[in-house]
Amino acid sequence: MRLVTLVENTCGREGCTAEHGLCIYAETPRHRLLLDAGQTDALIHNAEVLGVDLSAVDTLVLSHGHYDHAGGILPFAKVNSRARIYMRAGASEPHYNGEKYIGIDPEINSLPGLVLTEGSLRIDEELFLFGDISGRRCFPPGNRRLTKLSGGEKVPDDFSHEQCLVITEGTKRVLLSGCAHNGILNILDRFREIFGTPPEVCVTGFHLMKRDAEHTEAERELIRETARELSKLPTVFYSGHCTGLPAFELMKEIMGGQLLALHTGCVIDS
Numbered sequence: 530m531r532l533v534t535l536v537e538n539t540c541g542r543e544g545c546t547a548e549h550g551l552c553i554y555a556e557t558p559r560h561r562l563l564l565d566a567g568q569t570d571a572l573i574h575n576a577e578v579l580g581v582d583l584s585a586v587d588t589l590v591l592s593h594g595h596y597d598h599a600g601g602i603l604p605f606a607k608v609n610s611r612a613r614i615y616m617r618a619g620a621s622e623p624h625y626n627g628e629k630y631i632g633i634d635p636e637i638n639s640l641p642g643l644v645l646t647e648g649s650l651r652i653d654e655e656l657f658l659f660g661d662i663s664g665r666r667c668f669p670p671g672n673r674r675l676t677k678l679s680g681g682e683k684v685p686d687d688f689s690h691e692q693c694l695v696i697t698e699g700t701k702r703v704l705l706s707g708c709a710h711n712g713i714l715n716i717l718d719r720f721r722e723i724f725g726t727p728p729e730v731c732v733t734g735f736h737l738m739k740r741d742a743e744h745t746e747a748e749r750e751l752i753r754e755t756a757r758e759l760s761k762l763p764t765v766f767y768s769g770h771c772t773g774l775p776a777f778e779l780m781k782e783i784m785g786g787q788l789l790a791l792h793t794g795c796v797i798d799s
Contacts, residue, residue, distance in 0.1 A: 530696060533554040535563075536550050541794045584609050586605075590616075591615065591620055599616075615646055622678060662691070664712065713735055730766075730799050753780075765789065
């Protein structure tokens with residue numbers, strides 16, 4: 530299995546474009562697929578630089594209904610109209626960060642390859658989607674500002690529009706989660722309910738970034754507690770995007786080589 534970071538906040542390959550967003554390309558024996566599509570058409574340029582043929586992609590999974598993961602879907606659809614696009618039924622609801630609209634372009638709902646998902650879905654023996662994450666262990670504090678529109682009013686986002694992709698190759702499973710808004714520990718709890726054991730590899734943001742101020746001591750302790758819990762697992766984690774550098778460095782102190790950084794252009798041979 531080969532994973533290529535087509536879009537991430539930071540650049541790790543000369544000639545690539547970095548932006549606040551995420552797009553992961555994966556090659557498996559049966560599939561060429563994308564998790565998310567970044568914020569703009571940067572994935573098109575970066576795919577050319579990195580030698581990724583987007584016209585060969587057969588599957589795109591949208592992890593949740595935010596613009597920095599969905600903005601590249603329409604540009605992608607112009608170069609590839611045959612790929613199936615899997616997103617949760619609630620992903621196109623209006624979503625906000627404070628007063629800022631952070632939802633997806635409604636034109637995505639008209640794409641011919643769109644498949645709306647609910648619950649869990651086994652696509653085939655390699656690909657499995659799951660949501661319905663109910664736990665709240667170490668729930669990311671940045672979620673407090675995020676809302677969705679319901680009945681004409683803004684209500685706290687419950688992140689029912691979030692889904693995770695599991696890729697299985699032989700006995701190995703790789704978990705791809707865009708931002709882990711539901712909390713990575715709760716996502717992993719759900720993973721173990723389904724599969725019985727933790728994944729060997731997890732590629733995810735942790736949604737711990739704080740743009741406007743330093744983390745409070747309570748927030749820093751939540752970050753440390755998350756890292757301590759993750760360090761108990763046999764899983765290797767690749768993270769970036771919404772994790773934020775201060776949180777990543779705190780977690781790295783605890784997790785060491787178990788936690789690796791994502792950058793645009795990063796290649797993972799798993």
